[in-house]
Amino acid sequence: MKWSRALIPTMRETPADAEIPSHQLMLRAGLIRKLAAGVYNYLPLGLKVLRKFENIVRAEMNLAGAQEVLLPTLAPASLWRQTGRWEAYGPELMRITDRHKREFALGPTHEEVITDLVRREVKSYRQFPLTLYQIQTKFRDEIRPRFGVMRGREFGMKDAYSFHTNQDDLDKTYWEMYEVYSNIFKRCGLKFQAVEAESGPIGGSSSHEFMVLAGNGEDLILACPKCHYAANREKTPVGYLKPASQEQLPLTKVATPGQRTIAEVSAFLKVQPSAMIKTLLYQGDGQTVAALIRGDRTLNETKLKNHLKVSTLVLANETTVREVTGAETGYAGPFNLGKTPIVADLSLAGRDNLVSGANENNFHYQNVNAGRDFRVEAYVDLANAEENDPCPKCEGTLSEMRGIEVGHIFKLGTKYSAALNATFLDEKGEAKPIIMGCYGIGTGRTIAAAIEQNHDENGIIWPLPIAPYQVVLTSLDPKYPEVNKASERIYRELILKNVDVIWDERDERPGVKFKDADLLGIPIRINIGKRKLREGKVEIRLRHDQSCFELSPIEVISRVQELIQTLSP
RNA sequence: CGGGGCGUAGCGCAGCCCGGUUAGCGCGCCUGCCUUGGGAGCAGGAAGCCGGAGGUUCAAAUCCUCUCGCCCCGACCA
Numbered sequence: 001m002k003w004s005r006a007l008i009p010t011m012r013e014t015p016a017d018a019e020i021p022s023h024q025l026m027l028r029a030g031l032i033r034k035l036a037a038g039v040y041n042y043l044p045l046g047l048k049v050l051r052k053f054e055n056i057v058r059a060e061m062n063l064a065g066a067q068e069v070l071l072p073t074l075a076p077a078s079l080w081r082q083t084g085r086w087e088a089y090g091p092e093l094m095r096i097t098d099r100h101k102r103e104f105a106l107g108p109t110h111e112e113v114i115t116d117l118v119r120r121e122v123k124s125y126r127q128f129p130l131t132l133y134q135i136q137t138k139f140r141d142e143i144r145p146r147f148g149v150m151r152g153r154e155f156g157m158k159d160a161y162s163f164h165t166n167q168d169d170l171d172k173t174y175w176e177m178y179e180v181y182s183n184i185f186k187r188c189g190l191k192f193q194a195v196e197a198e199s200g201p202i203g204g205s206s207s208h209e210f211m212v213l214a215g216n217g218e219d220l221i222l223a224c225p226k227c228h229y230a231a232n233r234e235k236t237p238v239g240y241l242k243p244a245s246q247e248q249l250p251l252t253k254v255a256t257p258g259q260r261t262i263a264e265v266s267a268f269l270k271v272q273p274s275a276m277i278k279t280l281l282y283q284g285d286g287q288t289v290a291a292l293i294r295g296d297r298t299l300n301e302t303k304l305k306n307h308l309k310v311s312t313l314v315l316a317n318e319t320t321v322r323e324v325t326g327a328e329t330g331y332a333g334p335f336n337l338g339k340t341p342i343v344a345d346l347s348l349a350g351r352d353n354l355v356s357g358a359n360e361n362n363f364h365y366q367n368v369n370a371g372r373d374f375r376v377e378a379y380v381d382l383a384n385a386e387e388n389d390p391c392p393k394c395e396g397t398l399s400e401m402r403g404i405e406v407g408h409i410f411k412l413g414t415k416y417s418a419a420l421n422a423t424f425l426d427e428k429g430e431a432k433p434i435i436m437g438c439y440g441i442g443t444g445r446t447i448a449a450a451i452e453q454n455h456d457e458n459g460i461i462w463p464l465p466i467a468p469y470q471v472v473l474t475s476l477d478p479k480y481p482e483v484n485k486a487s488e489r490i491y492r493e494l495i496l497k498n499v500d501v502i503w504d505e506r507d508e509r510p511g512v513k514f515k516d517a518d519l520l521g522i523p524i525r526i527n528i529g530k531r532k533l534r535e536g537k538v539e540i541r542l543r544h545d546q547s548c549f550e551l552s553p554i555e556v557i558s559r560v561q562e563l564i565q566t567l568s569p
Numbered sequence: 570c571g572g573g574g575c576g577u578a579g580c581g582c583a584g585c586c587c588g589g590u591u592a593g594c595g596c597g598c599c600u601g602c603c604u605u606g607g608g609a610g611c612a613g614g615a616a617g618c619c620g621g622a623g624g625u626u627c628a629a630a631u632c633c634u635c636u637c638g639c640c641c642c643g644a645c646c647a
Binding site: 011014015016017019034037109138140142143144157314406407440445476477509510515530539 | 570575579580581582595596597604605606607608609638639640641642643644645646647
């Protein structure tokens with residue numbers, strides 16, 4: 001491609017409504033443009049990247065024996081009603097009505113459609129296992145689309161579904177897919193982490209998420225370097241060392257005028273936050289509950305919600321706190337709470353002589369002891385896991401990292417096959433429900449995540465396998481015939497060698513070209529300038545480490561081919 | 570859906586509070602000269618339904634009402 005002919009509308013300034021680096025850079029580098037909230041045009045460069053990623057996905061899926069299909073975006077409501085998801089999916093499901101008043105969903109995922117297809121076409125146990133996948137545009141009417149293509153309302157996704165006659169076979173494919181996903185992200189040159197995950201509203205039992213690691217990722221992950229355990233913060237159980245029991249001292253009320261927060265009281269009374277009880281009042285489905293946790297810990301509302309088996313959980317407002325405790329917020333303690341149930345985090349189990357609020361303004365208690373001074377209904381795991389917590393699986397210590405969820409694999413079991421009556425005949429001629437698995441990768445989102453992971457102040461730094469071009473050939477003095485001639489010769493040779501190259505032959509000053517090349521993030525840059533050329537030299541510069549070396553024009557092609565090898569994971 | 574904010578040239582913004590020439594600035598774009606190793610310089614130029622509708626007024630980008638769009642925080646979520 002000649003740059004002068006390409007539609008690459010780069011922007012010098014950052015658009016005001018782009019919040020995170022990947023969104024800003026995708027706009028600035030001319031990969032995407034917004035059409036409406038959460039709806040984006042992919043420009044030529046953006047599409048090139050997307051296709052390169054999709055092709056890696058295809059190659060790896062095919063290698064694992066999966067077969068590609070293309071299912072419609074439009075799905076009849078009747079199918080969705082059969083699984084109950086027409087109602088259950090809620091307003092996030094985009095619905096349309098045709099001229100005959102027939103209702104359709106714009107597919108946010110395709111379990112219904114694929115299960116319907118398979119139930120019609122696959123009947124015998126001999127035809128299993130079967131894995132089908134597609135790369136398709138999906139729709140979800142997100143409450144709040146944001147971060148460009150990271151969370152759009154129309155977005156690209158690869159979704160795969162596997163079909164089995166028994167659980168063992170599903171397990172086998174599940175772990176194959178786990179490997180396939182790992183290979184995909186490895187081949188893209190991305191740093192990633194597979195984590196144990198909640199299975200969410202799609203349903204099913206076991207599930208892993210694949211996270212592209214990035215400093216400002218949305219998800220907090222805890223991983224054990226020793227045993228490779230990794231999970232979302234919500235899911236990570238927290239274990240504590242059993243404290244040595246102390247002699248219980250008499251309960252003492254102390255004045256703590258104006259000291260409300262853990263930090264304030266800790267400083268005022270000169271006690272560690274870990275020797276304090278934080279009393280949090282929640283409304284779980286309208287019922288007030290007191291949740292206790294150690295002062296140095298934060299409560300995980302998902303864990304509390306799961307323990308209480310409630311569907312809504314909110315922190316109680318000030319009025320409720322006053323009614324229940326008789327004091328302003330900041331002085332709550334686990335005493336005299338009447339019928340309010342009290343649950344405590346495991347961090348408090350076996351701990352003696354703690355500090356807590358006194359349920360009286362400007363007073364706290366010291367030497368508070370569970371059992372003697374207050375009752376606890378249950379000790380359960382309620383805390384957010386943190387860096388350096390013990391690993392739940394081995395003797396290791398967890399470290400904390402952030403990631404962006406780009407892939408998710410589930411075991412669905414018979415949830416959809418049962419609802420849609422998708423059965424097969426086994427060896428005995430008996431009809432049994434098909435057992436299913438489901439495996440998704442957000443394609444556009446992976447691109448954004450790749451940028452989030454690989455950029456600097458000058459722009460994107462593409463890993464070579466998904467870079468829009470492998471090489472940018474920059475003619476610094478395109479008006480000089482010798483520069484132009486040498487450039488064109490190298491350009492043609494690179495194309496002949498199947499190198500994906502863009503030739504920047506624009507009549508622009510070198511600075512402009514350098515800035516654009518860096519912004520686009522093309523891994524290998526060849527500079528051809530008149531001064532160096534007269535010395536019989538051209539220059540190669542690598543985007544990722546800014547390293548730079550000179551060589552003769554004859555050596556360039558083979559050197560570039562070598563570099564492509566080296567830069568491919 | 571709750572809270573906050575923004576819509577003025579392709580992009581980034583000023584002007585609005587306190588109504589009054591021809592609506593301005595930077596970047597980009599076009600023409601010419603000049604320059605050519607990290608977003609040059611000079612000169613000239615094109616480009617605006619001031620988001621939309623209604624109202625107040627002699628007069629509205631500016632004040633009022635409604636509306637549409639967009640962004641941020643939260644709940645929710647891949």
